[in-house]
Amino acid sequence: MRYILLALLVGVGVTNLANVCTTVYLHRGLSHRAITFSKPTHAVFKILIWLSAGIKVREWVAVHRKHHAHTDTPDDPHSPAISGWKTVQIKNLAMYRKAAHDQVNVDKYAKDLAPTKWDRYLFDYSALGLLLGAALLMLLFGWRVGLLAAFIHVNYYLAGSAAVNAIGHHFGRRPYANSGTNLQWLAFVTAGEGLHNNHHAAPTSAKLAHRWYEIDPGWFVIKPLTWMRLAKVRLSELRLAPSQTPNTPANAA
Numbered sequence: 499m500r501y502i503l504l505a506l507l508v509g510v511g512v513t514n515l516a517n518v519c520t521t522v523y524l525h526r527g528l529s530h531r532a533i534t535f536s537k538p539t540h541a542v543f544k545i546l547i548w549l550s551a552g553i554k555v556r557e558w559v560a561v562h563r564k565h566h567a568h569t570d571t572p573d574d575p576h577s578p579a580i581s582g583w584k585t586v587q588i589k590n591l592a593m594y595r596k597a598a599h600d601q602v603n604v605d606k607y608a609k610d611l612a613p614t615k616w617d618r619y620l621f622d623y624s625a626l627g628l629l630l631g632a633a634l635l636m637l638l639f640g641w642r643v644g645l646l647a648a649f650i651h652v653n654y655y656l657a658g659s660a661a662v663n664a665i666g667h668h669f670g671r672r673p674y675a676n677s678g679t680n681l682q683w684l685a686f687v688t689a690g691e692g693l694h695n696n697h698h699a700a701p702t703s704a705k706l707a708h709r710w711y712e713i714d715p716g717w718f719v720i721k722p723l724t725w726m727r728l729a730k731v732r733l734s735e736l737r738l739a740p741s742q743t744p745n746t747p748a749n750a751a
């Protein structure tokens with residue numbers, strides 16, 4: 499029984515780490531350039547996202563930028579308005595893969611992230627990253643705990659990522675005029691991504707909490723990184739996209 503509890507703790511811990519890498523590095527950093535990173539920070543994030551999610555960064559960035567460029571149109575890779583939120587929740591991975599494997603799409607939306615030598619020889623092998631990640635867990639915690647933790651992590655990470663695209667465009671508050679929604683509970687389990695209405699309103703802002711009562715866990719990672727000069731936040735102020743007017747007065751502090 500104790501090994502199940504330990505596996506649960508390790509699995510949830512790994513997902514939280516992967517969620518931080520996803521929101522801080524892939525999303526706010528590479529996709530929207532709201533944060534820039536020092537070279538070593540960049541390398542650490544890239545290794546962690548490869549081991550924990552097997553993601554090719556240029557593919558993730560391309561799919562996500564396409565989502566912003568075509569939100570809620572037939573060209574949106576994962577739109578609950580077009581496909582229904584349940585379909586996006588269940589098929590998010592398949593929808594992601596379809597857009598990620600479209601080379602025309604990747605070339606168009608991730609021009610700035612052309613594959614490097616490291617990508618070609620190492621990071622483009624997603625399955626290798628995932629296998630090494632699982633092997634590392636088994637080495638650290640024993641095969642039984644490691645394997646179960648990896649299983650828990652994969653399910654939690656996939657469900658959380660799907661929820662941002664599905665639930666985060668369907669249920670919740672919409673303080674700004676866009677289809678994303680704010681759900682604090684979802685933000686807690688996705689390192690801040692659940693404040694998705696705020697994000698669509700101000701995509702270039704590194705901080706996703708716009709009001710005093712909103713909590714963005716990702717921001718609590720970004721801040722110490724900036725103190726240590728490992729990362730730099732591009733905009734010090736909240737900058738709303740031109741089309742975005744608050745539906746209710748917002749305190750941007």
Ligand SMILES: [Zn+2]
Nearest residue numbers: 565667678694
């Ligand atoms: Zn969205």
Ligand SMILES: [Zn+2]
Nearest residue numbers: 562566697701
């Ligand atoms: Zn975004």
